[in-house]
Amino acid sequence: MSTLLLITGTGRSGTSTLSGTFDHLGLHVPGPYLGANPSNPKGFFESRWAVNFHKRITSVAGINDFDSRPEAFALAQAAITDDLRAELREFLTRESEKHDQVVIKDPRSVWAQGVWQEAAEQVGLQIVYISMLRHPAEVIGSRTTYYARPADEGAQRAYETFNVARWINSSVVSERETRGRRRAFVSYPDLLTDWRTVLVGLGEDLGLTYDAEVAGGEASPVDDFIDPGLRRHQGTWDDLGVPEQLRSIAEAVWEDLLGVQAGHGVDAKASADLDVQAERYRALFTMAADIAHDAVETERRRLRELSKKQRRGDRQAPDRAKNTGAPTPAANRHAGADALPVGDVRGRDLFRVVVSRARRRALAELTGLRARRR
Numbered sequence: 001m002s003t004l005l006l007i008t009g010t011g012r013s014g015t016s017t018l019s020g021t022f023d024h025l026g027l028h029v030p031g032p033y034l035g036a037n038p039s040n041p042k043g044f045f046e047s048r049w050a051v052n053f054h055k056r057i058t059s060v061a062g063i064n065d066f067d068s069r070p071e072a073f074a075l076a077q078a079a080i081t082d083d084l085r086a087e088l089r090e091f092l093t094r095e096s097e098k099h100d101q102v103v104i105k106d107p108r109s110v111w112a113q114g115v116w117q118e119a120a121e122q123v124g125l126q127i128v129y130i131s132m133l134r135h136p137a138e139v140i141g142s143r144t145t146y147y148a149r150p151a152d153e154g155a156q157r158a159y160e161t162f163n164v165a166r167w168i169n170s171s172v173v174s175e176r177e178t179r180g181r182r183r184a185f186v187s188y189p190d191l192l193t194d195w196r197t198v199l200v201g202l203g204e205d206l207g208l209t210y211d212a213e214v215a216g217g218e219a220s221p222v223d224d225f226i227d228p229g230l231r232r233h234q235g236t237w238d239d240l241g242v243p244e245q246l247r248s249i250a251e252a253v254w255e256d257l258l259g260v261q262a263g264h265g266v267d268a269k270a271s272a273d274l275d276v277q278a279e280r281y282r283a284l285f286t287m288a289a290d291i292a293h294d295a296v297e298t299e300r301r302r303l304r305e306l307s308k309k310q311r312r313g314d315r316q317a318p319d320r321a322k323n324t325g326a327p328t329p330a331a332n333r334h335a336g337a338d339a340l341p342v343g344d345v346r347g348r349d350l351f352r353v354v355v356s357r358a359r360r361r362a363l364a365e366l367t368g369l370r371a372r373r374r
Contacts, residue, residue, distance in 0.1 A: 002096050003207065004125040006116055007105035008178075009132030010170050011066060012142040014188030017226060018132060019045035019105035021195060024221040026211030028099035046105050049091060054108035056084065065108050068165035070282040073173050076111035088119040096125055101208065110170050113177045128206040129183040131174055132191075133257055136167045136250045140242075141235035157241035164242050164250050165285070171253050172278040175260065179271055182206060185261035192228045205264050245284055253277050 005027070009015050023029040023045055030047045058065055061079035063072045095102050102125070109116065113129070120127040140163045144156065184205045191198050199214045212220050237247055256277065259270030289296075 001124065001126050002100040002102070004092065004096070004116070004120045004127045005101065005103045005130065005206070005208070006109055006113065006127060007103065007130045007132070008109050008113065008174050009107055009130075009134075010139055010167050011107045012139045013107075013132040013134040014186075014191060015105050015107055015132050016045055017188070017191060018130065018186060019103055020225055021191070021199070021222050022103045024225055025199070025214070027101045027103050027208070028095065029103045029105070030095045050104050050106045051108065053084070053088065053091075054106055054112060057112060058108065061111075063111070064166070066110075066163075066166040066170055068162055068169050068285070070169065070278075070285055072169065073111060073177075077114075080112065080115055085115060085119060088115065089123050092119055092123050092125060096123070107170070110174045110177070113174070117181070127181070128208075129178045129181055130202065130206070131178070131183065131185045131257075132188055133185055133261060134188040136164055136254060137235050137237050137240055139167055140164055140240060153241075160240045161242055161246065164240070164246055165281075168246075168250050168253055168277075168281050171257065172274050172281070175257065175271065175274050176278070183265040185257060185265065187261065192226060195222055195226050249277055249281050249284065252280075 005022070007015050007019055019029055029045050030049065055065070057076055057079050058067075061072070061075040063069070063075050069075075092102070104116070117127050140160050143163055144159060182205075184202055186198055186202070196214050196217070199210065202208055203210065203214075212218065214220065214222075237251075240247075242250075253274060256267075256270040256274045259267045263270070
């Protein structure tokens with residue numbers, strides 16, 4: 001029976017390195033891929049089809065790709081339609097027609113692991129899972145460097161905090177949804193320093209085969225592909241301004257995941273404690289949302305008023321356009337949830353929209369200040 005290998009794990013945890021390693025060892029990683037960039041100079045080895053598939057789910061569900069809300073998983077499940085399931089079966093049938101080991105890597109698959117399992121079984125594939133492990137302090141340090149431009153210390157602290165929350169939520173969901181399945185957990189530092197031992201272990205645990213003998217030490221393209229220097233962030237909690245309660249949960253989740261890794265994917269005690277940590281996180285998240293209620297509602301009201309003004313302007317715009325020939329506001333409106341008034345966003349991630357806009361305002365003010373100083 002052919003095998004579908006689903007690589008998951010939070011972003012910046014080494015999923016691209018492992019996917020690229022499998023590609024160099026003869027496993028089929030369907031293209032076209034997302035292109036390389038400074039954050040990932042060796043390339044992502046991430047199927048555009050899979051990324052678009054998962055983004056369609058998150059878009060309809062109104063969740064972030066790596067959402068921190070405990071209810072995000074349920075929202076994602078409600079967004080998965082029979083049409084999406086059928087498209088996934090067609091994709092797997094096509095990609096496995098001439099290949100007996102198909103590799104799909106996308107951290108967003110955390111919201112759809114059961115769907116992949118169901119589709120794989122229906123087209124005659126056995127599915128196995130690999131979760132990449134990298135300490136959350138390193139993950140957040142890497143994300144901050146490549147994906148964020150905090151305007152000030154407060155903005156940076158906020159970015160670090162909600163990204164640790166996202167790491168916790170994604171980690172507990174991924175472990176829970178693959179529990180009882182054939183799976184492995186791989187340490188990113190281990191992969192960088194001794195990839196041959198890691199690959200031998202994966203072959204034994206998951207029944208994978210390679211084009212080359214990885215245990216014998218013969219030269220391999222993987223030797224040039226894997227660069228230990230890619231681990232450019234080795235930070236600790238001391239480098240992050242994360243609240244102690246959140247840090248405590250993240251560290252407990254990390255220790256539990258290491259336990260599951262040591263047990264070759266099975267550790268009943270660690271899995272049970274991960275359920276406990278998930279409930280601790282849910283309680284903390286709920287408390288934080290309750291505390292922030294007035295701040296969020298104030299911002300929501302402000303943006304709702306702006307939305308009303310915008311609508312009034314839109315209704316008057318056609319008459320003005322007739323007189324001036326100018327384009328209407330709708331013609332200049334950017335697409336996407338981030339450009340919508342918060343009052344219109346509804347199920348989308350309100351916190352993401354509010355924080356994004358606050359960051360842009362702060363950046364604009366900073367740019368204006370610098371210009372005046374000149």
